[in-house]
Amino acid sequence: MALKELNPLLHSQLRLAVMSLLAGVKEADFSFLKEETNSTAGNLSVQLQKLKEADYIEIEKSFKNNYPQTTCKMTNKGLSAFNEYVENLKEYLVPKKT
Amino acid sequence: MEEREINISESLKIIQSMVNKTQRQFSDDSFYYIMWGWLVFTASVAHFILLQLNVPQAPIVWLLMPVGGIVSMIYGAKQSKKEKIKTYVGNYMSYLWGAMGMAMLVVLGMAFKIGFDVTYPILILIYGIGTFVSGGLLSFRPLIIGGVICFALSVVSFFAMFQYQLLFIAAAMLASYIIPGHLLKAKFNN
Numbered sequence: 001m002a003l004k005e006l007n008p009l010l011h012s013q014l015r016l017a018v019m020s021l022l023a024g025v026k027e028a029d030f031s032f033l034k035e036e037t038n039s040t041a042g043n044l045s046v047q048l049q050k051l052k053e054a055d056y057i058e059i060e061k062s063f064k065n066n067y068p069q070t071t072c073k074m075t076n077k078g079l080s081a082f083n084e085y086v087e088n089l090k091e092y093l094v095p096k097k098t
Numbered sequence: 099m100e101e102r103e104i105n106i107s108e109s110l111k112i113i114q115s116m117v118n119k120t121q122r123q124f125s126d127d128s129f130y131y132i133m134w135g136w137l138v139f140t141a142s143v144a145h146f147i148l149l150q151l152n153v154p155q156a157p158i159v160w161l162l163m164p165v166g167g168i169v170s171m172i173y174g175a176k177q178s179k180k181e182k183i184k185t186y187v188g189n190y191m192s193y194l195w196g197a198m199g200m201a202m203l204v205v206l207g208m209a210f211k212i213g214f215d216v217t218y219p220i221l222i223l224i225y226g227i228g229t230f231v232s233g234g235l236l237s238f239r240p241l242i243i244g245g246v247i248c249f250a251l252s253v254v255s256f257f258a259m260f261q262y263q264l265l266f267i268a269a270a271m272l273a274s275y276i277i278p279g280h281l282l283k284a285k286f287n288n
Contacts (some may be wrong), residue, residue: 006109013104013112020113024120025183032182036119065179086113092106 003091009054010085014039014047019082022057022074030070048072055079120183127191128283129173129228131241133277137166149261187235194235196244198228218263222252222270229274240281244274 017037017042034044050069051057056078060071074082132166141159194218201224208216230245232238248270255266 011104011109012106016109016112017116020116021120024117025185026189028183036221076266089106089109093110 004088006088006092007081007085009050009056010081012047014043015051015084018044018047018072019053019056019063019074019078022072023082027071027073029046030072033072051078054081118183122215126283126285126286128279130170131275131279131282133169133173135271135279139268139271141277142271143264144265146261146268176211190212190235191232194231195228197220198224214262215260216248216256218260219252219265222255222266225270225274226252229278230269233278236282238285239279240278241274244278247273 010019014037017035017039021027021036030041030044031049033039033048034041037044039047041089045051048057048059054077055075058073058075062069062071141162144159145156161239173183179252188254199205202221205212205217205220205224212220226248229241229248231245233241233245251266255263258266
């Protein structure tokens with residue numbers, strides 16, 4: 001059996017890191033994602049936008065103490081895609097016998 | 099971290115390290131346990147002493163509770179400003195304590211209906227539910243044990259005279275809020 005192709009949207013360093021962080025929480029601030037992934041604001045914004053376009057995450061912009069705040073949250077579609085990615089990853093580690 | 103292609107083992111490392119980061123994101127809620135613990139402990143012991151001294155206005159000590167409510171709200175608002183993530187556990191906790199608060203108000207409000215002699219034992223039972231479930235959510239054993247002690251104290255207090263029930267409340271506070279609260283704080287400071 002051929003190995004399944006890994007979802008290219010998730011098989012990239014920063015997007016995978018963001019999705020892994022969001023998988024464990026209800027929602028997270030942009031600043032939290034930036035700190036934990038050690039990325040630049042510009043690059044993170046671009047990658048978040050890609051995830052948003054795929055409906056993997058929801059981005060909400062609001063104000064907190066008069067400062068703009070961006071909150072990210074994983075959608076059900078995002079969670080399914082993430083779980084599927086992890087499942088496929090397992091197959092690479094322990095290839096099934098044909 | 100940049101945007102680039104990765105291999106399988108890098109993928110795993112990323113997932114593992116990020117998941118570890120969110121698992122450690124528990125906020126330190128020990129303030130609430132310690133504050134409410136000491137507040138209710140003080141009020142119940144003071145109420146007991148004033149009853150022994152035959153002071154008719156003894157129940158006035160419970161006016162400390164709305165003060166605690168205000169302090170909690172101010173502290174909660176300050177904490178939420180600092181919060182960068184919302185966890186599922188945090189979400190469950192707020193629903194749990196919301197339900198607890200409502201249950202306590204119902205029991206206190208209906209005390210004239212259910213009888214003052216059973217009001218405090220039921221409150222001890224509710225205190226126990228709060229710490230027992232919180233302990234489970236936070237995987238923190240002292241809170242779970244505190245909850246179990248509350249259940250036991252509640253049963254015994256049903257047989258005690260009203261004024262001595264106050265001492266059972268104080269004991270419940272010590273076992274399920276004050277001691278676990280300080281242990282929780284110590285755990286976070288380490």
